[in-house]
Amino acid sequence: MTKMSDPTGRGAKRAGIRDVARLAGVAPMTVSRALSFPHLVSAETREKVAAAIAATGYIPNRVASSLSSNQTMTIGAVIPTLRNSIAADFAEGFNQVLRARGYHLLLGNSEFVPEDEEAIVVEFLSRRVDGIYLTGSTHTERTRKLLRDNAVPTVEIASLPEDPIDLAVGFSNFGAAYAVTKMFAEQGYRKVALFTTFTKDNERQVERQAGYHAAVHEFGLDDDPEGLVAELEMDLKAAARQLRLLLERRPDVEALFCTGDFIAAGALFEAQRLGLTVPQDLAIAGFEGLEIAENLNPSLTTVRIPRYEIGRKAGEMLLDRIARRPVETPVVDLGFEIIRRESTAATAGQPKVRAEAGERPAGTGG
Amino acid sequence: MTKMSDPTGRGAKRAGIRDVARLAGVAPMTVSRALSFPHLVSAETREKVAAAIAATGYIPNRVASSLSSNQTMTIGAVIPTLRNSIAADFAEGFNQVLRARGYHLLLGNSEFVPEDEEAIVVEFLSRRVDGIYLTGSTHTERTRKLLRDNAVPTVEIASLPEDPIDLAVGFSNFGAAYAVTKMFAEQGYRKVALFTTFTKDNERQVERQAGYHAAVHEFGLDDDPEGLVAELEMDLKAAARQLRLLLERRPDVEALFCTGDFIAAGALFEAQRLGLTVPQDLAIAGFEGLEIAENLNPSLTTVRIPRYEIGRKAGEMLLDRIARRPVETPVVDLGFEIIRRESTAATAGQPKVRAEAGERPAGTGG
DNA sequence: CTGTCGAATGGTACCGGTACCATTACCCAA
DNA sequence: TTGGGTAATGGTACCGGTACCATTCGACAG
Structure with a gap:
């Protein structure tokens, strides 16, 4: 209890390594060693130092340490x-x-x-x-x-x-987006829409769009960037609004891939408010593998990232x-994994599937 | 372009303030001043210093600065x-x-x-x-x-x-929880359950439980800590499980207050999976005022915190x-605000209300 | 008995800035 | 002319550690 409570508010000068050394009857270097490389100091000395540290309330100054040691x-x-x-x-x-x-x-x-x-x-x-x-x-x-x-x-x-x-x-953001789009294609969907967040200065979203487009072309899906693709903020409400716009532009859309689970959730909720049944009327897939995805009704197909x-x-x-x-x-x-859940049917037009099995495509398509 | 690319990997000694000073033909102190208090240095000198800094690629060392200036x-x-x-x-x-x-x-x-x-x-x-x-x-x-x-x-x-x-x-965590419970009481609910996250070393949750209990007593609600109250991790799945347990213990429960919107969401989803209608069969309120609350179906009554x-x-x-x-x-x-939405009826047994108006109780009940 | 070696410790300079005070030049009021 | 004031700049010590090298001492080999 040698500490003083600082009535001036100015902070009575803190104890430094030299104070501790003096009290312990050793050199400052020895105190430093006792703290950083205890094995280089005799047990006896270590104890004296420890006692002096306790008595003074010494807290090593890592700023000084950093300056000196360069880390x-x-x-x-x-x-x-x-x-x-x-x-x-x-x-x-x-x-x-x-x-x-x-x-x-x-x-x-x-x-x-x-x-x-x-x-x-x-x-x-x-x-x-x-x-x-x-x-x-x-x-x-x-x-x-x-x-x-x-x-x-x-x-x-x-x-x-x-x-x-x-x-x-x-x-691979490209690979993951490609894989999801491919999944839709293989299930028979032709009109697959894409919601991403803004691509400006965000190469992850750019890659995801690219992966989507690559699959669209490769599998001959409906290629309509104006009508089927939208960029929006990561926001449930924005997703709801964009879903309404999408349905106006392309009432015939069959599936929606969102590069974020919250966007997918927002779209899903809005679809339900509009009276659509997921996945029968519209299949939806998310991205990220957040906890909420598996708890939604219907549970959300998504891409799990090993975060x-x-x-x-x-x-x-x-x-x-x-x-x-x-x-x-x-x-x-470190790859990714597509988790198929209820929000996407196993086959377009054949809903009500309850597969939870993960699929692990090569996460190296980027 | 005076910088060197460091072929040794050891890092050719970085330029210091003294190097800059030498190159600019001034004292180190003047360089320091030019950077920290430019108004104390003549425009001419400032330019010389700026040129020297650019030439050397000097990056001030804030570690040294911190040690010296004590901040x-x-x-x-x-x-x-x-x-x-x-x-x-x-x-x-x-x-x-x-x-x-x-x-x-x-x-x-x-x-x-x-x-x-x-x-x-x-x-x-x-x-x-x-x-x-x-x-x-x-x-x-x-x-x-x-x-x-x-x-x-x-x-x-x-x-x-x-x-x-x-x-x-x-x-006031106490006040907010009290206010929500009071809201339920005023709407005629008697059997109000509570889900909080763990109270160990978390006084916020302790306060919220206390606020709930205070209202339960004050308004003569069903006081059954064993049956109606549960602690769980902040996790949608845990919420779902706890909801099932709650319904086993107290099938007659009328309302559920969750001290987290994700817990509320998890409970809501599970309730719907179990075939219950919210709020007719079970009213649910959350806490935090997250974005997701207003987008759920039904939208979630919650406590908005000015985060x-x-x-x-x-x-x-x-x-x-x-x-x-x-x-x-x-x-x-900074108070809180109860946001009434569809997940809680205006009056127990009289569902389908769509009030979005906020109510602002004194946030000082703690 | 001397030389070598390792363990324990100490002395000194230095890390790279800035606080503080001194100095110089110049202007203006008395 | 002289003193006081301000603007611009410089010199020096110091912040509180640690790197590096020197020193001491006892043990042990030759």
Whole structure:
């Protein structure tokens, strides 16, 4: 209880390593060692140091430590927004790995604007983070150059970039969208619509559209980008509105693929309000594999993404790189899985299927 | 283009402020000033410095800056988990305010374990964050003592603690739960069930249970804690299971209040699968005011929490405190609002109401 | 008995900024 | 002419750790 309660409000100078050393009767270096490399210090000394630390209420200053040792034990993470549950899941898995190894996350929100991301990256470099986590692979040229020139370990999440800045972990957005569209085609659907979120500066959505179009062409589906495809915000209400517009443009639409489970849910709810039966009148598939998908009535066919695994793998790879351990593959594909549920019939016109079995296509079509 | 590409992989020593100063023909102090207080430097000098910075690719080292100036421009935030969308929304609003003023967020996940929170707080203190953001008001004694003794500006989010560590922004969890239960009572419901998430180390849920019980007693509702109340994880499937159990225990239950919209959604879906009509057979109300609530069929009565506002207000108050500006009220109540929708009838037994009007009870019942 | 080695500890400089104070030049009022 | 004031800049020490090297000492081999 040597601590003082600071009546001045100014903060009575905190104890430093030299104070602890004095009290323990050793050199500051020994205190530092006792904390960082206890095995290099005799048990006796360690105890004296521990006692002095307890007595002074000493809290090591990692800012000074970082400056001196040139490592901050901090990773800078750029995440478009925490509202996006899939991005939050990636980050959660990533953070778990970091924390276990003493690293902490410095957070920045880009709101999907590459220029904002760049500013955040500069800030991170300024803070000398040991590594950087980026969402997606859409970045400004300067962001790439900055990271490469400064040789900062970097991992890009969610996509499989052709030309990664450094490391990347994700799945094939193209392949997943292609696979879903193909599934519809094989079930006999010809008029398959697509709802994606905005594709501006979001290569994941671009890839998904591309996968859809590839399958549309390959399987000779109704190819009507104006009528069957729409971009909208990730928002249930927007999905409802777009569904009404879609039905006006193409009342004959048979199936709808949404690149987000919440969009799919919004469309499903609106379809039901309009008196349509899913999947008989309209089949619907989602994307992401959120928990809600399997609980809807009817349960929602979706694409399961290994969200935590991607985050965790990214963490491990990044820490390997930081420790200068060899990294086998810089770009890792963790695949995806189509979960067929009630919202899509096994065959167009033959509804009421209850298959829950997963199908695992090669997640490498990107 | 003076930058070198670092063929050794070791990182050719980065340019420091002294290098920039030499190149610009000024003192290091002048470079520092040109960056931090440009108005104290002549335009001519500023240009020379800018040129030298561009030429060297200099990126200021904020670690050194922090050590010297004793401020890190960093706030440590403890958030139970990012998966929790309401906590993520608080953090998002908070972060917006911070970023605008040059602060960044250092993130820690406590997973609802106070001891883990304590460890994170120690780590934050070690990193000399300028302020701390905590979720809820359940903390270990040592956490409180540490923060107070070190006089670290701190804001607690989501609750209205009797004895705040420093600052707090939230709403009355007790009051909101009381108000919903009262609403049911006034509509004539007598058998009102409650689903909350686990109350262990989560005073928000404890408060909500307390508010429910207070109303149950006050309005003479069926008081059956064993039969009508359940704790479960925040999970749609768990909600479905608990609904089945509830209906076994109390087939006569008339209404269900869930302290989370996802729990309410899970219960609603399961009720529909079981062939019940909501609200005729069972009325359901949620909590949080998530987007999904208003899109469900039937749309969900819920309690809207001003999530972003709480986050933003917390950011503003914390920054005020850091800047030693006076703070009028340390504990701020931002209230709540009950949104009545289709999932609860206007009167028990008289369903099919479509009121969307909000009701604003005093958010001060805690 | 001397040399070598490992374990434990200490001394010193340095990481890269900034706080603080000094200095210089110049203008204006008294 | 002199003193006071402001604008612009510089010098130096210091923030609080750690890297690096030196030192001491006892054990043990030759």
